[in-house]
Amino acid sequence: MTAPVAAKSSFYAGMRVLPKSERHAMYAIYAFARAVDDIADDLCGDVADRTRALDVWRADIAALYAGGDPGRAVELAGPVRRFGLSRTDFEAVIDGMAMDVASDMRWPDAATLDLYCDRVASAVGRLSVDVFGMEREVGVRLSHHLGRALQLTNILRDIDEDAAIGRVYLPREALEGAGIEIGNVAAVVGDPRLYAACRPVAAEARRHFVEAERILAARPRGHLIAPQLMAAAxxxxxxxxxxxxxxxxxxxxxxxxIAFAWRLVRLRLRQ
Known part of the structure; x- marks a missing residue:
């Protein structure tokens, strides 16, 4: 995965404004996402070992919802009960990490990239909006757009870091449209035409930001500072x-x- 959906410092800054139970639930969700992300990015482990490690998480999530021993998922037990978090969303996050484990992601087609973004980012958003107390239909729409916007932004920011571990998340269609020959990671990310491949990805991210901001501007029910902060930043x-x-x-x-902190102050004053 191309870096966590939200950098740790900005994530915690956004979550500190939540009431205690909601804040702790978000910390537990983030810790889960971080743990499975670390498995996906542990290139010292082979594919079989990392797949087994993700399967342990699948089994623990299943046990949690079945009323058994939740194992590694024990910290999620309280949030699941309190906020009615969906097992499907937790499993979607694991499925996204499994995409990285199965084969280092390189120039996926646009549909595969969108599925990946839905699993590693929008699924986390769907868990989050339940904690934020948003009405489910509105929250799902917000998660769809904001999750993709954040993940595409991370992809554009982390091109070199991802290439260093053999991954290129830019979609095949964008690279081919820029005339870049696919095959060698270093050659692709070093190609002077890469800016032309990044521009449509940036435009797609911007479109999702606009849609997310439109939803937030309608001031739906729930704790909105955290998603407002992440969207703006x-x-x-x-x-x-x-x-x-x-x-x-x-x-x-x-x-x-400094700008991030000032943005947080302004959002709190508007509440």
Missing amino acids: YAELLRRMESAGWTAPRARVRHNR
Whole structure:
């Protein structure tokens, strides 16, 4: 997976504004996502070992919902009971990590990339909006758009880090449309035409940000500061990357912590 959906510092800043039970539930969800992500990215382990490790999590999630010993999923037991979290969403996250384990993701077609984003990002969003107390239909729509926006932004930010472990998440159609020959990871990410392949991905991320912001602007029921904060912070990252471009050598774009903190203050004042 191309970095966690939300950088640890920004994730915790956004979650600190929640009431205690909701905050602890989000910490448990994040810890689960981080744990299975670490399995997927543990390149020291072979495919069989990492697959077995993910299967242990599948079994523990199944046991949790069946009323048995939840094993590694014990910290999720309270949030599942309190907020009615969906087993399907937890399993979707594991399925997304399994896509990375089965074969290092390289130039997936657009449909496969969208499925991956749904599993590793939007599924986490669906779990989160239940904790935030959002009405389910609205929350699912928000998760669809915001999850994809965040994940596509991460993909564009982490091109070099992902290439270093043999992965290129940019879609095949975008690379071929830019005239980039697929086959060698280093050659692909070093191609001077890469900016042309990144532009349609950035446009897709921007479209999802716009839709997410439209949902949030309607002020649906629930704790909205966390998704508002993440949407604003990552939309700004995307804007800065679009301005800088993606031609190598690329400087990694990072969150402006002062701006992030000020944005949080403003959002709290509007509540």
